[in-house]
Amino acid sequence: MNAHHLYVHLPFCSHRCGYCDFVTVTGHEGDHGGYVDALLGELELERGLLSDEVDTIFLGGGTPTFTEPAALARLLAGLPRAAETTVEANPETVTPGLAALLREHGVNRVSLGAQSFQPHLLETLERRARPEDVRGAVHTLRDAGFDNVSLDLIYGIPGQSVGDLERDLAEALALEPEHLSCYELEAKPGTRFTHAHGEELERQANAMEGYFERVVETLTGAGYRWYETANFCRFDDERDGDRDLRSGHNLGYWLGHDYLGIGVGAVSTVAGMRWRNAPSLPRYLASLRRGERPQRELEPLAADVRARERVLLGLRLDEPLSTAGLNGALDHDALARLQRLGLADVRDGGATLALTRRGRFLGGGVTAELLV
Amino acid sequence: MDQAKIRNFSIIAHIDHGKSTLADRILQVTDTVADRDMKEQLLDSMELERERGITIKAQAVRVLWRGHQLNLIDTPGHVDFTYEVSRSLQACEGALLVVDAAQGIEAQTLANAYLAIENNLEIVPIVNKIDLPQADPDGAAAEVADLVGDDPERVLRISAKTGQGVEDVLDAIIERIPAPTGDAAAPARALIFDSSYDQYRGVVAFVRVVDGRFETGEPLRAMAQGTRFEAEELGFLTPDRRPVKTLEAGEVGYVITGLKDVSKLGVGDTLTSEKRPAKEPLPGYKEVKPMVFAGLFPTDSDAYPELRDALERLKLNDGALFYEPETSQALGFGFRCGFLGLLHMEIVRERLEREFDLDLIVTAPNVAYRVRPRPGADWVEVHNPSDMPTEIDEVEEPYIKASIIVPKEYVGAVMELCNDRRGTFDHMEYLSEERVHLVYELPLGEIVLDFYDQLKSRTRGYASFDYDMAGFKPGHLVRVDVLVAGEPVDALSLIIHREFAYDRGKLLVERLRKEIPRQFFDVAIQAAIGARIIARETVKAKRKDVLAKCYGGDISRKRKLLEKQKKGKKRMKQVGGVEVPQEAFLAVLNLDDRK
Numbered sequence: 001m002n003a004h005h006l007y008v009h010l011p012f013c014s015h016r017c018g019y020c021d022f023v024t025v026t027g028h029e030g031d032h033g034g035y036v037d038a039l040l041g042e043l044e045l046e047r048g049l050l051s052d053e054v055d056t057i058f059l060g061g062g063t064p065t066f067t068e069p070a071a072l073a074r075l076l077a078g079l080p081r082a083a084e085t086t087v088e089a090n091p092e093t094v095t096p097g098l099a100a101l102l103r104e105h106g107v108n109r110v111s112l113g114a115q116s117f118q119p120h121l122l123e124t125l126e127r128r129a130r131p132e133d134v135r136g137a138v139h140t141l142r143d144a145g146f147d148n149v150s151l152d153l154i155y156g157i158p159g160q161s162v163g164d165l166e167r168d169l170a171e172a173l174a175l176e177p178e179h180l181s182c183y184e185l186e187a188k189p190g191t192r193f194t195h196a197h198g199e200e201l202e203r204q205a206n207a208m209e210g211y212f213e214r215v216v217e218t219l220t221g222a223g224y225r226w227y228e229t230a231n232f233c234r235f236d237d238e239r240d241g242d243r244d245l246r247s248g249h250n251l252g253y254w255l256g257h258d259y260l261g262i263g264v265g266a267v268s269t270v271a272g273m274r275w276r277n278a279p280s281l282p283r284y285l286a287s288l289r290r291g292e293r294p295q296r297e298l299e300p301l302a303a304d305v306r307a308r309e310r311v312l313l314g315l316r317l318d319e320p321l322s323t324a325g326l327n328g329a330l331d332h333d334a335l336a337r338l339q340r341l342g343l344a345d346v347r348d349g350g351a352t353l354a355l356t357r358r359g360r361f362l363g364g365g366v367t368a369e370l371l372v
Numbered sequence: 373m374d375q376a377k378i379r380n381f382s383i384i385a386h387i388d389h390g391k392s393t394l395a396d397r398i399l400q401v402t403d404t405v406a407d408r409d410m411k412e413q414l415l416d417s418m419e420l421e422r423e424r425g426i427t428i429k430a431q432a433v434r435v436l437w438r439g440h441q442l443n444l445i446d447t448p449g450h451v452d453f454t455y456e457v458s459r460s461l462q463a464c465e466g467a468l469l470v471v472d473a474a475q476g477i478e479a480q481t482l483a484n485a486y487l488a489i490e491n492n493l494e495i496v497p498i499v500n501k502i503d504l505p506q507a508d509p510d511g512a513a514a515e516v517a518d519l520v521g522d523d524p525e526r527v528l529r530i531s532a533k534t535g536q537g538v539e540d541v542l543d544a545i546i547e548r549i550p551a552p553t554g555d556a557a558a559p560a561r562a563l564i565f566d567s568s569y570d571q572y573r574g575v576v577a578f579v580r581v582v583d584g585r586f587e588t589g590e591p592l593r594a595m596a597q598g599t600r601f602e603a604e605e606l607g608f609l610t611p612d613r614r615p616v617k618t619l620e621a622g623e624v625g626y627v628i629t630g631l632k633d634v635s636k637l638g639v640g641d642t643l644t645s646e647k648r649p650a651k652e653p654l655p656g657y658k659e660v661k662p663m664v665f666a667g668l669f670p671t672d673s674d675a676y677p678e679l680r681d682a683l684e685r686l687k688l689n690d691g692a693l694f695y696e697p698e699t700s701q702a703l704g705f706g707f708r709c710g711f712l713g714l715l716h717m718e719i720v721r722e723r724l725e726r727e728f729d730l731d732l733i734v735t736a737p738n739v740a741y742r743v744r745p746r747p748g749a750d751w752v753e754v755h756n757p758s759d760m761p762t763e764i765d766e767v768e769e770p771y772i773k774a775s776i777i778v779p780k781e782y783v784g785a786v787m788e789l790c791n792d793r794r795g796t797f798d799h800m801e802y803l804s805e806e807r808v809h810l811v812y813e814l815p816l817g818e819i820v821l822d823f824y825d826q827l828k829s830r831t832r833g834y835a836s837f838d839y840d841m842a843g844f845k846p847g848h849l850v851r852v853d854v855l856v857a858g859e860p861v862d863a864l865s866l867i868i869h870r871e872f873a874y875d876r877g878k879l880l881v882e883r884l885r886k887e888i889p890r891q892f893f894d895v896a897i898q899a900a901i902g903a904r905i906i907a908r909e910t911v912k913a914k915r916k917d918v919l920a921k922c923y924g925g926d927i928s929r930k931r932k933l934l935e936k937q938k939k940g941k942k943r944m945k946q947v948g949g950v951e952v953p954q955e956a957f958l959a960v961l962n963l964d965d966r967k
Contacts, residue, residue, distance in 0.1 A: 007924055007925075022925075181921075183920050183921050184920045186920050186921075208916060209914075209915040209916035210915075212915075212916045212918070213915065213916070229918050229919070229921075229922075230918075230920060230921050250923060253922070253924045253927065254922075259924050261924060261925070265925075266925070267924055267925045267926075267927075267928075269924070269927070274927075274928060276925075299928060305931070308931060308934075308935075309927055309931055312922075312930065312931055312934055313922065313927065316922060337949065338892075341892050341893055343892060360918075361915060361916050361917070361918070362892055362914060362915075362916070362917040362918070363917070363918045363919075364917045364918045364919045364934065364937075365892065365914065365917035365937070366917070367934055368934045368935075368937035368938045368941065369941065371934060371935070371938055
C-alpha cells in the first residue's frame, strides 16, 4: 500500500510568531537552495512509498512562500503531478510574480494565513501582514486564476472581542473564499506568548465556547459546510456545481489514509508505521547531503491504535464514520450513553456512526468517552 | 510481700506539666534504672507518645524505696481514655496530682483529679517546675490545695527536672498513701487496668492483684468476658519484664496470656483462678464503646489490602479501635472506624500514615446515634449517616459534659461558642481571680468537627478543655442527603440538627457546584431531607470540548491526549452518570463554614 498524499515541509519564516509551535527556521535564507536539494533527495529515497498516482500535495510551513522563488520553483518542478496541490502562504508574501510562479508549477490551491483582519490583533499575534495585505493577496490570487483559496482565522486572541470576531468573519466572507479554517488560539504553556498574555488568555478561554458557536453559526448561515471541526467549505450548487471544496489533502488525514511527509520535522504514516524526521535543520541537511535518510523517530502503529485514530479523526468530520473494523476501539456502553444524551448517532443498522450537531461541539470529550 | 509494705499510686497531670519527667526521676532516684540507661521519658514507649508528650498506653513500674515496694501505674493522659484512666486509678490507693507552677490547674487536671477523688484515692498534691523563672508556686499551691481540700503547706514543691524535692515525694507516698487492704487468703482476684500485645507471646495483661495470689502456669479466667487462658508468665516491670513465680494481694504486675486477641481481655475485667474462682468480679467493668466514627479510605484504591492489614495490626494493641469494611460509591473501598474520641482518631490516623506509610482520606467524623424507626420498635445504633433510616420516630445523640477553663476575659467568647453548638450551660466557678471553670452540656456531634480548634482560636490558645460522656439524649436531628443528578452521594450524607440543615445543605451544594466539572448535560446538585429538596444548584452543560486542530503532524499527540483524558475519566467516580473527581468529594468533606 503506497501513499497517495504527500506533505512537504518548508520551515523558513521571516519571523517566528509568538504563538507558533511548528518547526520553523528564521535567518537561514541562504540555505533555501540546499534545503530544496535535500527535500528532493529525500523524495527520491522514499519514492517507493509514494503511489504513481499522487492525489494531493501540501506544502506547509513555516512560510512556504517565503522560500526563495527560484528554489521554490525548482522544488515544485521536482514534485509529482497531483489533482490538488496546496501551498500555504502568508498574505504579505503574495505578489503577482509569486502567484504566477505557483500557477505555472501546478499549484491549484492556496491556503492563506490571514488569522485576523483587525490591526491590533495581527499585532498581538506578531503577524507581518496588514488587513489590506490579506484582501490584496486574495485579489492577486484571483487575478492569477486561482479558484480555490482558503483563509485561516484565529479566535480567542488576547484583546479580541465578540465584535472583533464578527468583523473578522464578515471580512473573510466578503472575500468569498472557497474554504475557511477557524482555529482557537492554542497558547502553549511556557511560551513567551503565554507569559506575556496570561490573564487575558484566561479571559479568552472562558469566552471560547461562545466564539466557537458564533463561528459555526455565522459560517453555516452564510452557506458554508461545517465539514470538519475547524474547517468550512463553500457549498453552493449554483456556483460551484459538484466541486468538492473540502481540503482533499487534509481529508486524507481525517479518513486515515497513508501519507508521506518530507522535510525537517515532517511526519509520515505508511503501512502501519509512523515516523517523524528529526527537527534539526543542519542535521537534516547533513544526512541528505550524504545521501542518507534523516534521523527519525519511529512509532509502529498497532491495529488497535490505528482503529482508535480512525475514530478520533473520523468523528471530526460531518460525514458518518463507517464502523467496519472499529468495533474493538469503541466503548459501546459509552456509545449508548452518548446516544441517550443526543450527542452521537448510530445509523445504517450500526454500520456508521456520526456525531450530532451538539455532539460535534463536544467532539473531543465525546471521542475520549467513546474510545476504549 | 507484706501488703503493709506496698504502695500503689498514679500520677495525674495535664500535658506538659511534668508527669513523665517525674516518673523518670523516680526511676533514677530509686536506682531502678541506672543513669546510663536513662532515656528521656522512659515510660512513653511509642514514638508518637513522645512527640505529643502524652501517654497513650499505660504501663506499671515497680520501684523499691526505704524497704517498700512502690508501684507506679501510669495513666493515659487524655480525655478519650477516661475509662482507662478510671481503671488505672482503681488499681491504686493514691495519686500524685502534679500541677505546673506557672500554669496552674487545667481542665484535664481537674477531670482526672475528680476521678481520683471519686475512686477514694489519697491525693498527694505537688507543684512542679518551681525552678522556672515565671513559676508562681504559692498561687499554684493554693489552687491545688483548694481543689483537693488540703492545707497549702502540705503541697509539695518540686522540680522534677532538677530532681529537687523528688525524695520528699517518695517519702510522702509511703507516709500518706494507704497500703492495700485486700484479703490475701480469699480466692484470687486481679483488676486488669491495661493490656498490650507482644508479637511473640500474645496479649500481656497488666494487673493489680486485689485478693489472694496467682501462680505461674495456672489456668485463669477473665470473669466478665469469660476468656480462659493459662498464666504463661507472671512478673513485674522495672521497666523491663522481671518474671516471678507468684503475684500476691496488693501487688501490681503483668500476666503473659498467649492470647491472640487483645479485645478478649478488656480493661476493667477481673482475673480469677480457675482452681478456686472468686464468686464476684471486682466492680466497675464496662465495655468501652466507640463514640466517634469516620470512614477511612486509601487514596489509592489499590492500597485497600494494606489498610486492612494495618488496622488489624493496630487493633492488636488497641482494644478500643473498631472497624468494619465500608464501600462508598464516592471513595471506593475502605473502613468505617470507631474511636473513643477525636484524639484517638487522630492517633490512629497518624499511626496508619506514619508507621504503615498509607495515604488516607478520612471522611468528616460523626458520632454514634440511637434511632427508633417506629414507635415501639427496637432502638438501633447508627454509625454512618448514610445508614440512618429515612423513617425516624425518635433519635438520640450522645452528649458530653464539657469542662472548660479559661482566663475570665474569654468567658463571653466561650459561652457564645457553646451556645452556637447547642450547648446547655451547667455552671461556672472561679478557680482564682483570673481563671474560670465553665461546665456545659453539649452534643458530641457538635464537638467532633472543629470545636476544639474554634475554642483555641477564640481564646488565643488559653482555654483548656476536657469532657466526660453524659449519655444519649433525644435531638431534633435530620439526615441531609446530597443528590447529584438525582442520585444520593453516600459519602456526603450528614446528620444535623434541623435548625442548621438548610444552611449546611445550601453550602454543600454551592461548594459541590464549584468542584464538579461541567459535563455534557446540565447537572442538578440538590440537598434533601427525605423527599424534600432544601437547596439546589446546577452545573451548566459544557458547550465546547474539541481539539482545535488535528493534521498529519500531530495525530499521535492528539491521540495520546484523548487517551489520557479517557484514563482521567475512568479514575473519576460516576454518580448518576456524572463524572466527579475525587478531589470534589474531599473539598466538600473538609467543608467548614464556621471558621
